[in-house]
Amino acid sequence: xxxxxxxxxxxxxxxxxxxxxxxxxxxxxxxxxxxxxxxxxxxxxxxxxxxxxxxxxxxxxxxxxxxxxxxxxxxxxxxxxxxxxxxxxxxxxxxxxxxxxxxxxxxxxxxxxxxxxxxxxxxxxxxxxxxxxxxxxxxxxxxxxxxxxxxxxxxxxxxxxxxxxxxxxxxxxxxxxxxxxxxxxxxxxxxxxxxxxxxxxxxxxxxxxxxxxxxxxxxxxxxxxxxxxxxxxxxxxxxxxxxxxxxxxxxxxxxxxxxxxxxxxxxxxxxxx
Amino acid sequence: xxxxxxxxxxxxxxxxxxxxxxxxxxxxxxxxxxxxxxxxxxxxxxxxxxxxxxxxxxxxxxxxxxxxxxxxxxxxxxxxxxxxxxxxxxxxxxxxxxxxxxxxxxxxxxxxxxxxxxxxxxxxxxxxxxxxxxxxxxxxxxxxxxxxxxxxxxxxxxxxxxxxxxxxxxxxxxxxxxxxxxxxxxxxxxxxxxxxxxxxxxxxxxxxxxxxxxxxxxxxxxxxxxxxxxxxxxxxxxxxxxxxxxxxxxxxxxxxxxxxxxxxxxxxxxxxxxxxxxxxxxxxxxxxxxxxxxxxxxxxxxxxxxxxxxxxxxxxxxxxxxxxxxxxxxxxxxxxxxxxxxxxxxxxxxxxxxxxxxxxxxxxxxxxxxxxxxxxxxxxxxxxxxxxxxxxxxxxxxxxxxxxxxxxxxxxxxxxxxxxxxxxxxxxxxxxxxxxxxxxxxxxxxxxxxxxxxxxxxxxxx
Ligand SMILES: Cc1cc2nc3c(=O)[nH]c(=O)nc-3n(C[C@H](O)[C@H](O)[C@H](O)COP(=O)(O)OP(=O)(O)OC[C@H]3O[C@@H](n4cnc5c(N)ncnc54)[C@H](O)[C@@H]3O)c2cc1C
Ligand SMILES: NC(=O)c1ccc[n+]([C@@H]2O[C@H](COP(=O)([O-])OP(=O)(O)OC[C@H]3O[C@@H](n4cnc5c(N)ncnc54)[C@H](OP(=O)(O)O)[C@@H]3O)[C@@H](O)[C@H]2O)c1
Numbered sequence: 001x002x003x004x005x006x007x008x009x010x011x012x013x014x015x016x017x018x019x020x021x022x023x024x025x026x027x028x029x030x031x032x033x034x035x036x037x038x039x040x041x042x043x044x045x046x047x048x049x050x051x052x053x054x055x056x057x058x059x060x061x062x063x064x065x066x067x068x069x070x071x072x073x074x075x076x077x078x079x080x081x082x083x084x085x086x087x088x089x090x091x092x093x094x095x096x097x098x099x100x101x102x103x104x105x106x107x108x109x110x111x112x113x114x115x116x117x118x119x120x121x122x123x124x125x126x127x128x129x130x131x132x133x134x135x136x137x138x139x140x141x142x143x144x145x146x147x148x149x150x151x152x153x154x155x156x157x158x159x160x161x162x163x164x165x166x167x168x169x170x171x172x173x174x175x176x177x178x179x180x181x182x183x184x185x186x187x188x189x190x191x192x193x194x195x196x197x198x199x200x201x202x203x204x205x206x207x208x209x210x211x212x213x214x215x216x217x218x219x220x221x222x223x224x225x226x227x228x229x230x231x232x233x234x235x236x237x238x239x240x241x242x243x244x245x246x247x248x249x250x251x252x253x254x255x256x257x258x259x260x261x262x263x264x265x266x267x268x269x270x271x272x273x
Numbered sequence: 274x275x276x277x278x279x280x281x282x283x284x285x286x287x288x289x290x291x292x293x294x295x296x297x298x299x300x301x302x303x304x305x306x307x308x309x310x311x312x313x314x315x316x317x318x319x320x321x322x323x324x325x326x327x328x329x330x331x332x333x334x335x336x337x338x339x340x341x342x343x344x345x346x347x348x349x350x351x352x353x354x355x356x357x358x359x360x361x362x363x364x365x366x367x368x369x370x371x372x373x374x375x376x377x378x379x380x381x382x383x384x385x386x387x388x389x390x391x392x393x394x395x396x397x398x399x400x401x402x403x404x405x406x407x408x409x410x411x412x413x414x415x416x417x418x419x420x421x422x423x424x425x426x427x428x429x430x431x432x433x434x435x436x437x438x439x440x441x442x443x444x445x446x447x448x449x450x451x452x453x454x455x456x457x458x459x460x461x462x463x464x465x466x467x468x469x470x471x472x473x474x475x476x477x478x479x480x481x482x483x484x485x486x487x488x489x490x491x492x493x494x495x496x497x498x499x500x501x502x503x504x505x506x507x508x509x510x511x512x513x514x515x516x517x518x519x520x521x522x523x524x525x526x527x528x529x530x531x532x533x534x535x536x537x538x539x540x541x542x543x544x545x546x547x548x549x550x551x552x553x554x555x556x557x558x559x560x561x562x563x564x565x566x567x568x569x570x571x572x573x574x575x576x577x578x579x580x581x582x583x584x585x586x587x588x589x590x591x592x593x594x595x596x597x598x599x600x601x602x603x604x605x606x607x608x609x610x611x612x613x614x615x616x617x618x619x620x621x622x623x624x625x626x627x628x629x630x631x632x633x634x635x636x637x638x639x640x641x642x643x644x645x646x647x648x649x650x651x652x653x654x655x656x657x658x659x660x661x662x663x664x665x666x667x668x669x670x671x672x673x674x675x676x677x678x679x680x681x682x683x684x685x686x687x688x689x690x691x692x693x694x695x696x697x698x699x700x701x702x703x704x705x706x707x708x709x710x711x712x713x714x715x716x717x718x719x720x721x722x723x724x725x726x727x728x729x730x731x732x733x734x735x
Pocket of ligand 1: 292324325326327328329330331332335336346366367387388389390392393394395396397398400401402403404405406448449450451453454455456583584683684718
């Protein structure tokens with residue numbers, strides 16, 4: 001149960017090796033609480049578990065986002081069997097697949113949609129059912145600023161996030177009055193392995209800052225939050241631009257990251273999601 | 274799938290909060306009346322179980338049950354029966370102590386133990402084994418329960434007393450509603466010597482003066498409590514006012530009608546931010562309180578104003594703003610006075626000063642395994658529920674436990690779960706009794722889930 005000071009006792013991270021997910025769990029769970037990391041690579045899950053601050057119980061559960069809906073339900077059941085009620089479920093599965101790398105490969109497109117859209121949407125569905133029965137708990141869904149307006153270079157990713165974002169928000173509305181809720185998080189560019197080597201656009205942020213933003217949004221009971229918060233007006237402004245100008249602005253060259261020149265491969269990736 | 278028919282039906286879940294407004298969760302609210310309806314409710318409780326709720330005066334989540342059923346005992350027509358005989362009264366569990374005391378007064382009887390709020394019900398008083406401002410003389414509420422009828426999931430209605438089913442009886446006293454639903458109780462009464470009380474305020478200038486003054490006052494008077502000005506630091510830590518009261522003897526009291534509840538003097542709206550929960554505002558309020566004690570140290574007050582002074586200030590939690598308030602009440606044995614001092618110093622150093630700080634002296638402990646009082650000092654501190662408070666109180670938990678003390682569970686909303694078994698060493702005994710009365714774990718609450726009081730709370734329900 002969340003306590004009177006808003007602290008979560010149990011947090012499940014779907015995509016347990018995600019750097020953002022680990023930072024959020026780290027920020028939310030006090031000493032004595034439980035963190036469950038769910039992911040597909042046991043060795044990497046153990047590494048992620050070892051990086052968390054000590055003092056909490058850490059468990060790992062197998063989870064493959066491209067699996068069946070039933071398997072996704074089972075993951076939640078397994079997590080709850082280990083730890084009881086789930087106070088917060090953080091969904092941070094995702095893979096940044098640029099349009100150039102998908103190219104003409106239909107299987108690559110399918111995989112990108114499964115990882116960023118279908119798998120996460122099934123996770124939203126299953127989690128919402130469980131939290132509704134529990135009568136409390138918040139599902140934190142990692143969307144992206146690119147969900148607000150997709151860009152050509154990140155079309156599949158942006159559209160997938162956009163579908164996930166809309167789905168999660170509507171599920172959130174349908175949960176009203178049940179005690180369960182959904183928080184949709186739209187980060188800009190966050191320094192993680194996902195963005196390693198990419199040029200850093202303005203408003204680039206850190207996992208710790210994202211975690212603090214999530215903690216604040218949970219306290220307030222927000223439905224949607226941007227990370228950093230400054231992106232809300234920026235994105236609102238960008239949305240109004242005509243397509244030609246929008247595309248040109250968002251594809252502008254940003255400063256290369258920490259001195260290291262981006263590799264030829266990453267240059268084909270867009271810089272501002 | 275949901276097994277509880279009404280859970281998927283039209284009846285929407287409702288937000289049920291603790292008195293402090295810092296906790297809250299959604300549950301189905303049931304209002305059973307009569308034994309048949311209660312039994313049906315218990316039999317039909319879904320996987321998230323059921324908890325009884327009386328007056329809702331517990332500060333935290335003891336009478337909440339997220340996703341399950343919260344069954345109100347204050348449902349209505351059960352409240353009419355009141356049988357006084359043999360210096361005892363038989364009352365339904367949903368009756369409030371305020372109403373009971375009013376009804377008994379014309380008969381010149383009253384209850385030996387009364388907590389600080391008139392809205393507390395008989396069931397809630399037993400389930401928390403509450404104490405009054407006279408613990409050194411009378412012990413807890415449970416010590417004066419002659420017998421009670423409890424509806425249990427495992428064995429239906431069970432008659433319990435200190436001699437009949439004693440294990441079940443003491444597990445239900447202080448059992449936080451987790452052994453079953455108390456339906457009715459026979460309570461011992463004491464003669465009401467006077468409806469009016471002579472109240473005296475004495476000023477204490479530091480903690481030592483407060484402790485010795487309160488010890489003397491507790492022995493000498495019927496009721497005694499210390500109010501601490503938690504803003505003060507340095508040499509004046511623990512300074513405040515000792516209030517004690519005794520009946521106006523002999524029966525020189527004017528005829529009464531059982532008295533009215535103290536009229537609310539001020540009604541307050543919910544304040545923004547942390548409300549009055551800032552050191553500055555508390556400092557001003559405390560100065561006024563001290564000045565009043567200085568100017569008017571003697572007063573004659575009717576019994577309700579002596580028993581429940583907070584009733585004159587409804588909306589106290591609202592004064593703590595949107596976040597609500599948490600109360601940290603702990604007891605430490607005599608000799609561990611340094612923990613009292615540490616609690617005042619550490620909260621103050623972290624930028625908090627309790628908006629209310631009440632000190633009591635406790636006498637001998639009762640028999641119930643989860644009963645709170647033990648011989649020593651009880652300090653209750655109110656704070657706005659700011660997240661930053663967590664670290665300070667977590668550290669205090671450790672000192673309280675190390676000193677052999679404990680935190681009051683019915684008032685809790687944030688205790689460290691890992692310290693519960695150290696604070697309540699008889700927890701295993703209680704668990705065994707509870708498991709016999711409720712083998713399937715039907716009775717459960719948010720407090721139970723948060724602190725893993727009954728063992729099966731760890732695993733939850735699939
Ligand atoms: C202003 C104020 C002053 C207070 N002062 C004191 C004090 O001086 N001393 C003290 O000891 N406490 C004090 N309290 C706390 C209060 O006495 C307890 O929280 C008490 O349990 C509240 O009773 P209730 O009827 O409101 O129960 P609720 O708050 O509704 O429930 C409290 C617990 O009792 C259980 N319960 C209620 N009815 C039943 C039943 N019929 N069968 C089984 N379980 C039941 C619930 O499940 C829950 O676990 C104070 C509270 C307030 C608000
Ligand atoms: N970093 C940013 O700038 C940024 C910006 C906006 C939005 N986001 C979103 O934030 C979330 C977290 O991102 P991050 O930066 O922390 O990236 P990350 O470390 O790469 O995390 C992505 C997570 O998704 C998991 N995952 C991918 N495919 C999976 C599958 N098929 N089955 C199970 N798990 C799978 C990964 O597991 P493996 O370790 O097994 O691959 C990893 O745990 C993502 O949804 C991302 O889209 C990030």
